[in-house]
Amino acid sequence: MEVSKVNSLVELFFKKLEEVDNKKPLLYSLKSEKKIYNWNEVSECIFRLTNKIKKLIKFGDKCLILSENNPNWFISDISVMNAGGISVPIFTTYSANDYKYILKDCKPTLVIVSNNSQFKKIKEFINHKETTIISFEKLDTNSYLITDIFKDTLNERLVNNSLKRNMPACIIYTSGTSGNPKGVILSHGGILANCEGAYDLLLPLIKKTSPVFLTWLPLSHSYEHTVQFVQILIGAEIFYAESLEKLLTNMSEAKPTIMTAVPRFYQNLFNKINVNFKKQKGFKRKLIDLTIEIGTKKLKKTKLKYYEIIIDFICEKLVRKKIKKQFGGKLQAFVSGGGALDQKIGEFLNSIGLPTLQGYGLTEASPVVSCNIPGKIQVETVGPPFKTNLVKIADDGEILIKGENIMLGYLNKQKETDEIIQDGWLYTGDIGELNQDGNLKITDRKKELIVNLGGDNISP
DSSP, rough: OOOOGGHHHHHHHHHHHHOOOOOOOEHHHSSSOEEEEEEEHHHHHHHHHHHHHHHOOOOOOOOOOOSSSSHHHHHHHHHHHHOOEEEEEEEETHHHHHHHHHHHHOOOOOEEEOOOOOOOGGGGGGGGGOOOEEEEEEEEOOEEOOOOOOOTTTOOOOOOOOOOSSSEEEEEEEOOSSSSSEEEEEEEEHHHHHHHHHHHHHHHTTTTSSOOOESHHHHSSSHHHHHHHHHHTTOEEEEEESTTTTHHHHHHHHHSSSEEEEEHHHHHHHHHHHHHHHHHOOOHHHHHHHHHHHHHHHTOOOOOOHHHHHHHHHIIIIIIHHHHHTSSSOOOEEEESSSSOOOHHHHHHHHOOOOOEEEEEEGGGGSSSEOOOOOOTTEEEEEEEEEEEEEEEEEESSSEEEEEOOOOOEOOOOOHHHHEEETTTEEEEEEEEETTTTTTTEEESSSEEETTTTSEEEOO
């Protein structure tokens, strides 16, 4: 499939549907009631939900999605776009003021919500006369139950061919650095351009084995939202984790080949593994130390001595293989984004056999700008820019980006849009440099903002 010729995210799904065995599993829920949906079942659910939504909204209407990660989230997102709507995914962890502001700002005509617990958070901010509700579970108010919709008679299998790359696909609200969240309008083409860049990055990995993802980062996050369409493009199997607490158990079950997460996850992982390593004594401890030492040398492309090659072979069998087994045994790459990954953590994870690719991006860029390449990792950098966007460094060191991946603008905020996008270039507010290998290195932040390990922007 030539992604550059695909018109929309909806078309991406249905083109891929034509390529794959439609009985191949696509979505897995690891919740207490485990469910598996194959490609055909997902497409049939999308057709039914599309037909329902099309009767409830007008073309271009905003449709809010408030839910934990699960297969219905995936189905709802594509169905909204297929029906001509614009997806507005929001976090389940927002404050009441944020919910109030977002609902007033985007004025959704349709709200898709998972359960009563989530619905209560937005109930008082909804105009019940103008807003229809679809829910995944029965609510204390009138709503269309998604399981009932999935039982509807299917008279029409609608694929919306009127969608174009320059049209809005979704509105992702960024965490407010000062004041209210801003609604970032991302186009179909912007996310597709990101998918194209990611495909080149992941190609060496998916050639080796069929891709399997374990998803736990909220789908309302721009990073994971775009990853969802990368998963479609490469025909991956997608597992939805139960919770952060059960992530390691879920990894043993799902056996992922690729996992995406924010730096906080890798820092916690580093701490847990380190605590375990420090408990070891004698020969075991010596072997662990050698694994890290030689693994770091390999990462930095330092030529190993003959005896180090032999020791490295032993470390691979006795240490790295055991560590990989704890993560399902098939992991080919962790991908880190949404904030800066500590260099020591990146070196540590790579040295013990957990390849970790650090990338860089921001919601306004759909969101990925650059990422390290498997086999060519430079942990002190965020890798080379994707071929689908241009990166240049301004005279004052600010990183500027241009490409189809740049947002269409902020919802209802023309002044802020004009400030951040000038002559087609997105002014990121980050300071950086391009090294001799063409890799991007982030060195500072232009404004006094902290990007925490969860990928949130916080004003001191």
